Amino acid sequence: MRVQARDLAAREEKLEALQKKLTESVGALVTGEDWKRALEFAAKFRGRSFGNTMLIAVQHYAAFQQGRVPEPMPTYVAGFKQWLSLNRAVMKGQSGYAILAPVTARFASSNPSDPDSWRRLARGEKPGFGEAVRSKLVGLKPAHVWDISQTDGEPIPEPPAPTLLQGQAPEGLWDGLADQITAQGFELRLVSNAKAIGGANGLTDYMTREVSVRMDMDDAAQVKTLAHELLTAPTGVP
Known part of the structure; x- marks a missing residue:
């Protein structure tokens, strides 16, 4: 019973330390640019909570400052056994990131x-x-996870990169989709390139009620993007 009590106390102490670290890491996000970077990073790890992505980011950056990892931002993150299942092993001396x-x-x-x-x-x-x-x-x-830069072994297969559609779109399809968007009270904006909308092909802004599509793509890709912005909302409209 004493061993169990000590284990429970140790777990509670670790949880309190993690909660404190999480609070501090979120509290450090004081500017709009800081929040933008944090959200962009969190979007890469959709399988994890925002809190855990912040914990990973803070601990990885500390490891970078200590010279234990080569890059300031983590890439692929997994647990010890998961890395083993991928035929990779955590390198000696590499501490995991607590989550x-x-x-x-x-x-x-x-x-x-x-x-x-x-x-x-x-x-x-x-x-x-x-x-x-x-x-x-x-x-x-x-629990603990490690970035791929803290492991060695077989290379991780890279997922195929998405490619933009090429060619012309069916006649009248753009106009039909645009009419549905404007009928819902959204303004359709055509921007010059992806940089204007944060690197995306299209963007729906619910605050300003605007739908933006980049124009440096073929017609087929523009129409596909416009359809995506229309159909991915829960109600079927932007």
């Missing part, structure tokens, strides 16, 4: 519609006959 990992537990109920009927299953316990089972987040625990 907040979810802790889940299984719950069972013979009457799922009653919220008070769910009971937590012990490890290895099987639900009773006819009971429904669901998993639920019950807490957080410290």
